[in-house]
Amino acid sequence: MLGLRIWPLLCFLEYVSAQRALTSLVNLFIGTASGADGGSGGNAFPGAAVPHAMAKVGIDVDMTPRQAGFVSGNASVTGISLMHDEGTGGNTAGGYGNFPLFPLTNCSFASCPVGLKTRETLRAAGADAATPAYFTTTFTNSIKIETTSTRRAGLIRFTFPEETPNFVVVDLTNDLQRSFEGGSIVIEPATGRVLLGGTYLQSYGPSNYTIYGCYDFAPPDLSQNIVQFGTYQSVSTSAPTNITIAPNGTSLAFPYTSLPSGIEAGGLFAFNSSTVLVRFGVSFISSAQACQNAEEEVGEEWGGAWDTVQNASKAKWEDVLNRIAVDIEKENSDVVELLYSSLYRASLVPANLTDENPYWNSSYPFYDALFCSWDTFRTVHPLLSLTSPREWADIVNAYIDGWRHTGYIPECRANTKAGYVQGGSDGMPILGDFAVKYGSLGQELGVPTDDLYQALVDTAENTPSDWYTVGRQNTAWKIFDYIPTNWTDPSGATGLPTREASRTLEYALGDFAVRQAALALGKSQDDVDKYGNRSMGFVNIWDPNVTSDGFSGFAQRRYANGTFAYSPPDACSPVDPTPHSCARGTDNNVGFYESSSWEYSFFAPHSMSTVVNLMGGPDTFVSRLDNYFAKGYFYAGNEPSFELPWLYHYAGRPDLSALHVRDVVYTNFNTGIGGIPGNDDSGAMAALLTFHLLGLYPVPASRQLLIGSPFVSSFNLTNNAFDTVTTFIVENFDATTLTVSPPNGSSIYVSGITINGQSSDSICWISFEDIVGGGEIVITLDNDATAAASRGCGTGANALPDSLESGGFA
Numbered sequence: 001m002l003g004l005r006i007w008p009l010l011c012f013l014e015y016v017s018a019q020r021a022l023t024s025l026v027n028l029f030i031g032t033a034s035g036a037d038g039g040s041g042g043n044a045f046p047g048a049a050v051p052h053a054m055a056k057v058g059i060d061v062d063m064t065p066r067q068a069g070f071v072s073g074n075a076s077v078t079g080i081s082l083m084h085d086e087g088t089g090g091n092t093a094g095g096y097g098n099f100p101l102f103p104l105t106n107c108s109f110a111s112c113p114v115g116l117k118t119r120e121t122l123r124a125a126g127a128d129a130a131t132p133a134y135f136t137t138t139f140t141n142s143i144k145i146e147t148t149s150t151r152r153a154g155l156i157r158f159t160f161p162e163e164t165p166n167f168v169v170v171d172l173t174n175d176l177q178r179s180f181e182g183g184s185i186v187i188e189p190a191t192g193r194v195l196l197g198g199t200y201l202q203s204y205g206p207s208n209y210t211i212y213g214c215y216d217f218a219p220p221d222l223s224q225n226i227v228q229f230g231t232y233q234s235v236s237t238s239a240p241t242n243i244t245i246a247p248n249g250t251s252l253a254f255p256y257t258s259l260p261s262g263i264e265a266g267g268l269f270a271f272n273s274s275t276v277l278v279r280f281g282v283s284f285i286s287s288a289q290a291c292q293n294a295e296e297e298v299g300e301e302w303g304g305a306w307d308t309v310q311n312a313s314k315a316k317w318e319d320v321l322n323r324i325a326v327d328i329e330k331e332n333s334d335v336v337e338l339l340y341s342s343l344y345r346a347s348l349v350p351a352n353l354t355d356e357n358p359y360w361n362s363s364y365p366f367y368d369a370l371f372c373s374w375d376t377f378r379t380v381h382p383l384l385s386l387t388s389p390r391e392w393a394d395i396v397n398a399y400i401d402g403w404r405h406t407g408y409i410p411e412c413r414a415n416t417k418a419g420y421v422q423g424g425s426d427g428m429p430i431l432g433d434f435a436v437k438y439g440s441l442g443q444e445l446g447v448p449t450d451d452l453y454q455a456l457v458d459t460a461e462n463t464p465s466d467w468y469t470v471g472r473q474n475t476a477w478k479i480f481d482y483i484p485t486n487w488t489d490p491s492g493a494t495g496l497p498t499r500e501a502s503r504t505l506e507y508a509l510g511d512f513a514v515r516q517a518a519l520a521l522g523k524s525q526d527d528v529d530k531y532g533n534r535s536m537g538f539v540n541i542w543d544p545n546v547t548s549d550g551f552s553g554f555a556q557r558r559y560a561n562g563t564f565a566y567s568p569p570d571a572c573s574p575v576d577p578t579p580h581s582c583a584r585g586t587d588n589n590v591g592f593y594e595s596s597s598w599e600y601s602f603f604a605p606h607s608m609s610t611v612v613n614l615m616g617g618p619d620t621f622v623s624r625l626d627n628y629f630a631k632g633y634f635y636a637g638n639e640p641s642f643e644l645p646w647l648y649h650y651a652g653r654p655d656l657s658a659l660h661v662r663d664v665v666y667t668n669f670n671t672g673i674g675g676i677p678g679n680d681d682s683g684a685m686a687a688l689l690t691f692h693l694l695g696l697y698p699v700p701a702s703r704q705l706l707i708g709s710p711f712v713s714s715f716n717l718t719n720n721a722f723d724t725v726t727t728f729i730v731e732n733f734d735a736t737t738l739t740v741s742p743p744n745g746s747s748i749y750v751s752g753i754t755i756n757g758q759s760s761d762s763i764c765w766i767s768f769e770d771i772v773g774g775g776e777i778v779i780t781l782d783n784d785a786t787a788a789a790s791r792g793c794g795t796g797a798n799a800l801p802d803s804l805e806s807g808g809f810a
Ligand SMILES: *[C@@H]1O[C@H](CO)[C@@H](O)[C@H](O)[C@H]1NC(C)=O
Pocket: 073, 074, 122, 123, 124, 125, 126, 127, 140
């Protein structure tokens, strides 16, 4: 049954061109506005890439923040480079940006402005254009740049306005952070090949990484003559901008220095043609492997390979995008653009670095850009679980293999190195989610579920000597059932002791994930009970005495002796009247990470009935949510806010969730360059918007999804592990609801759900099995607000979504 992939590629391409090109609906510039001066700054990456690509090729501009290299607007271009992140935070100068090329004309070999500052050039208005698989821009001096790519390789083409000698700079030292710590360039004049390797700093973490590149300038099947070549370098580290060019130079090598020196160095080539085509490959293993990647993925006769490479990349994207099919003629065009643009970005990362692991040999896949699991566990992985289980199984295997070789589930691996832990070890809900959804298919999908479980248990039990970059402070968690503030860990383990309250909430969810995996994988009842009990530890930081806006009871830090340490519940909210430090650092004296107690007090997705009760029952819970939105505590730009508009479900008020999701979407997302309310965060925002638009929200590490009011009248969901297509039909779909406040009397309230003709007891949740089960799911809407407010989640004991404390997730 499995392993039979549906169509051969040719049939697939015919199908695509005959039916629709969903790639044409993807807007790659959403989320590319500048994040400077409080701009929305999605840090989205708009260059060429295949799904889950290692190579992400695009231009870099001279302004910060520019985490993905590109920023819309009119900053100067410093080059086109091979590697980028997607939507991350981290160093504001950017991550990656390796081995940029830069085209020059109207200069002589000895005097070309090869340096970063002297070469940079503006681009012409309206010249940026991109579709999945392809990016182009044109400079104000009329030089055009184009690129297309494969997983680890690709092509770049420069078209010059005049047939004078034209030049291409090959830059060894300038990654986006300008963090070169050593490396080398070798030019092979006879073959037109350039080999590069260098060590640079990671963007969000304490380490450096080494990467290799290979450029080919002499296609065997095309006349493109290198009429001159050479190297260039700064005359000294004290005068890095004084650069000399060495004609006929063939190599430069810089020994490793632990501090970036700021020098510039690279190669320079002159051509007498008006077009220069370049083949590139990248690798984390060696420059020889970078060349081999280019040879294998782009081919030997690469002078004419452009269309083949671009078409193949586009076909991969059509395959991914078609997994959620809507009628693009009939549905609202903004919704369609948002849906496919989001699905695109949510599939750019994690990056497939299989065969590129520099640290250990393994037969398992290797994935990077897990940047960070704190961002992606909520929506990216659950979306992959619906549409892309085969790819997801490989990604999950990479998480497990990280544990196999380091003892812990990786948290924020990026640039191949462990990055900083933000809260819990949030690979745990990812692995738990896989166990509950695909545990029974583990063997077919190649995921050893005993290893998966052991990875969870070890990460739940052991404390690394240094939990800055991996693992959790389990010493504290196991003694106290919360993370105490101002406590010296007798084990000697170190990490940042801040964010005690939000770490408690996240550790609780992590333990729930172990409980879920234990249950799904048939582990002992003792384990199920143990981790289930531990997951309820979040109640230990509930301080009933803290009051804000007339509401009592908030999550707070707590000392080891049990006394609470007060922080104002609105601290670190968007309307915090007092500036606070809300990041990871030792200056965070609030106890919450990038969010407030007002927001985090709602965080126990596995036992929301407990939260409802702690807050005083469903009615108070609803007015508290209302107050949270009305007072501006909702922080759309960060992950802890994701589930909030959906939480009315847990008080039996899915009607209010429907209205709030509309509000959140239309207030915070749009098809413009500022169309993401914060960093895209490795596709986390994109996957969130996808779920909102489909009327679904995933409960972590569980087979439940909250169901709501979709933004389309129907969609088909294809699952490539079960080989199913499930059709969702929205009866009484009303396009007038596609606005920030749907008009009174518009049809937005879910009144019934049938699954293959069977009426569902709940109108608040739906099971994963049904969503990917094939067949037909009908969501019926009505326009009667009064009826909607009183009908709750439906009938029967299981109408409300599950909560552990009230016997759910059995
Ligand atoms: C940037 O500014 C230059 C100079 O004013 C102008 O020629 C160019 O069209 C502008 N480019 C963009 C992308 O706005």
